[in-house]
Amino acid sequence: MRMEDLRAPDTPATRGALELAAALHSPALLNHVLRSWLWAEAFALLEDRRGVDHELLRTAAVLHDIGLVPAYDNVALSYEEAGGQVAVALTAGAGWPAERRQRALEVVVRHNWPAVDPGLDVEGYLLEVATGLDISGARPDALPADFVREVLDRHPRLGLGAEFTARVTEQAARKPTTAAHRLVQGGLADKLAHHPHERLTAG
Template sequence: MADAISGIKIPDSKIAREAAELVRQHENEMLFNHSVRVFVFGAMKGIRQNLKFDSELLYVAALFHDLGLVDAYHTEAKRFEVDGADAAREFLKSHGIPEPKADLVWEAIALHTTRGIPQYMRPEIALTNAGVLVDVVGFGYDEYTPEQRDQVIAAFPRGDFKNEFIEIQTCSALKKPDTTFGTVNFDYIEYRDPTFRKPNACTLIHNTPWRS
């Protein structure tokens, strides 16, 4: 991997290298490149906003944030975000990282698809979410210069990202549709099958055993 992209140095500690190696074992090139881009874009924003953040923790959060999409870390009942968050926390704790830091990474990954909340939380959480948003749906695209965007893509190419990413997210959502209720993940099911009806909160409330 490139040592630095547009002024952002890729962490090279033992933990960072081992995290990257673990994720590379299970993710395809598209997903791995996306994960590193999330770190770079997030770190760029953090520097631009003069935020104090732990670059290594942000890197691990970015690397693991989609690991729950792959078979080796897929569970039947948890949201894919939680699967990835659990894997990251276990990895960090096994490397002697204190629980508060491991929990911070867990929160960053678990909340990375949630809009409207992460930006008010600690920098590592906010920046993981920001990196995901710009790389996946283009939110904040114009906050980066064309040169910055080009350098990131040159180092970690997108390829056929849009189609491949939708496909892997859809496959994950279809395996456990109940976990998509109230989340952006339902959109992947609806995109594949417009006739699929998600649970409705009002219907759930009316169907409770309470009399009123």
């Protein structure tokens, strides 16, 4: 498995999502969302997942943490719900019908579920396991080691641990009923500080 095997769909939605993320995310968070897409596509190949909507998966992956940036930090909604609403607006502009726009919201929201049934939502499942790997270090040996190193060389972790911990902890303090609080209480800081990929990247 190589990065060149995983080609992002080139559509108005995917281009718009990347442009927005690149403009608003720090380098560490931008690398995180791009790695999350690569991990998600890699899990789809590894597990032979059929019927994946790759445009939807790419768009949701790139936007899944946009609710953490000040421009889209909602006063009441969880950061994944706020990000999902950004995905709805962007895909509306790209001409997606209402049902597919709702799917963008669902996939972004479900990435923060403790687990997603692939029979319910295969794209939500793939993004959840991908972000679980990149943030919590879940299933660190599931993907081929050479592929993991290639991805980390192209998109290093930089200061993701400290930055993501700070942003989610701040969200949890203001929105204690949201998933951010569960993540913090579940040891987010420690998981990021001791993430198995930290020793594989020079960033």
